Amino acid sequence: MDVAVRPLRVALVGNPNSGKTALFNALTGAHQKVANYAGVTVERKEGRVLAASGRSMSVLDLPGTYSLRARSPDEEVTRDAVLGRLVGEAVPDVIVAVADATNLRLVLRLILELKAVGRPMVLALNMYDIAQRQGLRIDLERLRAELGVPIVTTVATRRRGIEDLVAEIETAAGPGWTSGGETWTAPDAEAIREAHRRAEQIMRAAVRPPERPDTLTGRIDGVLLHPVIGLVVLMALLFVMFQAVFAWATPAMDAIEAGFGLIGAGVSAVVPDSGPVWPLVQSLIVDGVIAGVGGVLVFLPQIVILFAFIILLEDFGYMARAAFLMDRIMGGAGLHGRAFIPLLSSFACAIPGVMAARVIDAKRDRLTTIMVAPLMTCSARIPVYTLIIGAFIPQQTVWGFANLQGLVMFGLYAAGIVSALLVSFVIRKVFWRGAVEPFMMELPAYKTPDAKSVLLNLWIRARIFMERAARIILPLMILVWAASTFPYPPEGATQPAIDYSFAGMIGHALEPIFAPIGFNWQMVVALVPGMAAREVAVAALGTVYAIADVESAGSLLGATLAAQWSLATGLSFLAWYVFAPQCVATLGVVKRELNSWKWMWVMVVYMFALAYLASFATYRIAVALGGG
Numbered sequence: 001m002d003v004a005v006r007p008l009r010v011a012l013v014g015n016p017n018s019g020k021t022a023l024f025n026a027l028t029g030a031h032q033k034v035a036n037y038a039g040v041t042v043e044r045k046e047g048r049v050l051a052a053s054g055r056s057m058s059v060l061d062l063p064g065t066y067s068l069r070a071r072s073p074d075e076e077v078t079r080d081a082v083l084g085r086l087v088g089e090a091v092p093d094v095i096v097a098v099a100d101a102t103n104l105r106l107v108l109r110l111i112l113e114l115k116a117v118g119r120p121m122v123l124a125l126n127m128y129d130i131a132q133r134q135g136l137r138i139d140l141e142r143l144r145a146e147l148g149v150p151i152v153t154t155v156a157t158r159r160r161g162i163e164d165l166v167a168e169i170e171t172a173a174g175p176g177w178t179s180g181g182e183t184w185t186a187p188d189a190e191a192i193r194e195a196h197r198r199a200e201q202i203m204r205a206a207v208r209p210p211e212r213p214d215t216l217t218g219r220i221d222g223v224l225l226h227p228v229i230g231l232v233v234l235m236a237l238l239f240v241m242f243q244a245v246f247a248w249a250t251p252a253m254d255a256i257e258a259g260f261g262l263i264g265a266g267v268s269a270v271v272p273d274s275g276p277v278w279p280l281v282q283s284l285i286v287d288g289v290i291a292g293v294g295g296v297l298v299f300l301p302q303i304v305i306l307f308a309f310i311i312l313l314e315d316f317g318y319m320a321r322a323a324f325l326m327d328r329i330m331g332g333a334g335l336h337g338r339a340f341i342p343l344l345s346s347f348a349c350a351i352p353g354v355m356a357a358r359v360i361d362a363k364r365d366r367l368t369t370i371m372v373a374p375l376m377t378c379s380a381r382i383p384v385y386t387l388i389i390g391a392f393i394p395q396q397t398v399w400g401f402a403n404l405q406g407l408v409m410f411g412l413y414a415a416g417i418v419s420a421l422l423v424s425f426v427i428r429k430v431f432w433r434g435a436v437e438p439f440m441m442e443l444p445a446y447k448t449p450d451a452k453s454v455l456l457n458l459w460i461r462a463r464i465f466m467e468r469a470a471r472i473i474l475p476l477m478i479l480v481w482a483a484s485t486f487p488y489p490p491e492g493a494t495q496p497a498i499d500y501s502f503a504g505m506i507g508h509a510l511e512p513i514f515a516p517i518g519f520n521w522q523m524v525v526a527l528v529p530g531m532a533a534r535e536v537a538v539a540a541l542g543t544v545y546a547i548a549d550v551e552s553a554g555s556l557l558g559a560t561l562a563a564q565w566s567l568a569t570g571l572s573f574l575a576w577y578v579f580a581p582q583c584v585a586t587l588g589v590v591k592r593e594l595n596s597w598k599w600m601w602v603m604v605v606y607m608f609a610l611a612y613l614a615s616f617a618t619y620r621i622a623v624a625l626g627g628g
């Protein structure tokens with residue numbers, strides 16, 4: 001390729017949690033996920049920068065690693081990117097070693113390894129603001145001399161030092177490029193010891209310990225990592241989170257509902273309701289789009305509140321502590337300590353959760369984690385849970401302070417967590433035995449969350465939710481509406497029109513399978529498109545009931561369900577959604593990550609079996625107790 005037009009290839013390499021992604025975002029204007037724990041990035045991501053000189057650069061953000069001697073799948077990505085082993089990808093022209101300036105010891109060894117690769121290199125001394133605040137003295141000249149690489153100090157989150165870094169990268173690359181695969185051989189034990197010695201020597205020569213060491217982190221940890229107090233704080237945080245999801249979201253949800261109600265009424269008023277086509281158009285808009293998509297968008301405030309909590313805790317640096325606290329319990333259930341972050345990510349969505357399992361190096365531990373990740377309560381379940389809780393659980397205060405609906409929500413999340421622990425315990429017992437690896441996660445220093453970055457993250461979450469509504473839910477709802485409307489009932493039909501439609505036929509055909517767990521045919525109609533994405537079930541229920549019974553159109557779905565379903569049926573539906581693998585996208589990712597159809601099918605079968613059993617038990621018990 002013509003050297004003059006080919007963009008300069010730059011790879012960001014460094015220890016986990018050193019700010020590579022923050023730097024990548026600052027360089028390229030991307031919005032990749034940044035958070036204060038190790039193992040956030042598990043894939044390579046590429047972005048473009050235009051240097052002031054007009055030269056174009058292609059920047060790679062990579063998973064964090066301590067060494068090129070990779071152990072886990074995410075570290076292999078980094079190693080292969082550095083060595084130019086990725087398919088269709090050449091070796092980088094410049095390696096940017098990203099270092100947390102407050103934590104140089106470990107990264108020096110990595111830098112020495114990277115130097116052995118022989119590419120031009122620049123050291124970005126990131127988190128320089130924290131280093132300065134602590135009074136850490138780094139002799140930059142000395143460090144530069146010892147390492148033999150140019151150094152730029154950066155504060156990625158404040159975009160400080162970015163231009164200098166770009167300029168240094170250009171200088172390091174020189175006018176021309178030499179390409180070709182790199183030969184790098186893993187160092188032997190003696191070479192590793194030598195690198196240790198060299199790193200210690202450089203530390204002593206160039207770094208003076210801080211005048212004000214970070215005692216705050218230690219003091220906070222004394223409380224938050226305490227085996228008893230720490231767990232109490234963790235439980236209290238979760239409790240407050242679910243209370244907030246219910247208590248604070250209500251006004252905003254009411255406003256959104258009222259908004260969609262107004263739009264629906266407006267459409268009904270504007271569109272004539274006579275003629276062969278107009279009533280159909282009106283039904284499509286009011287019963288299909290508004291009852292469906294609006295019925296899901298109503299849950300946006302809850303999603304935002306839940307994520308605000310999660311993002312704040314992540315940025316503060318609490319999540320790694322929660323992982324530490326849970327390690328004993330998770331280890332007892334046969335889960336690797338590093339499974340915590342993948343499982344935590346699954347609260348957003350099982351897909352990033354399954355991918356985050358790449359940080360686990362032991363194959364079996366990774367498999368176990370992936371198999372249970374979809375049991376964690378993803379945000380697509382929130383609309384389903386909230387709808388049913390709102391319809392069947394009274395809005396009342398228990399024990400004088402707790403909101404009962406919030407408690408039930410807490411219980412559903414707990415059910416997901418407990419079942420994940422139980423299933424992994426069984427997987428361990430049935431498929432393999434042996435000790436779980438000891439916990440090895442670095443505890444990051446506490447950081448004050450940055451308001452701008454929190455808001456940006458929140459916005460990204462909200463946008464994902466709304467885009468799903470537009471891309472997945474809207475088209476599916478048009479299908480559901482059509483299937484529920486056509487064919488028209490025959491002359492002289494006695495039942496509601498929907499009974500004669502395709503949807504009605506499918507629902508009635510499958511109803512016997514679901515009757516033992518208390519589901520009626522309308523619910524079965526909702527489950528089928530709900531396989532695409534869980535919240536579609538809520539949208540589909542909205543449409544099915546809107547078409548079946550005009551008076552319940554739009555915002556009153558909860559009230560309709562409360563009138564049409566027994567309490568036992570409502571609870572059974574909740575139990576179904578705790579366990580059922582109602583998401584084809586997750587199954588696709590599981591197949592891809594494990595490279596195995598077999599394990600994907602094992603997941604489908606075990607989750608459906610659990611769902612059916614749990615719903616059956618819930619329904620029967622509720623009926624026996626008088627809830628039928």
Ligand SMILES: Nc1nc2c(ncn2[C@@H]2O[C@H](COP(=O)(O)OP(=O)(O)OP(=O)(O)O)[C@@H](O)[C@H]2O)c(=O)[nH]1
Nearest residue numbers: 017018019020021022035039040041064127155156
């Ligand atoms: N104060 C300060 N915080 C920073 C700076 N750079 C990054 N951070 C914060 O440090 C944490 C880690 O940043 P990331 O960019 O996610 O780190 P990473 O190296 O990509 O981490 P992995 O993907 O897990 O390897 C986040 O909470 C950032 O907001 C910095 O220069 N100063």
Ligand SMILES: [Mg+2]
Nearest residue numbers: 020021040041
């Ligand atoms: Mg990252």
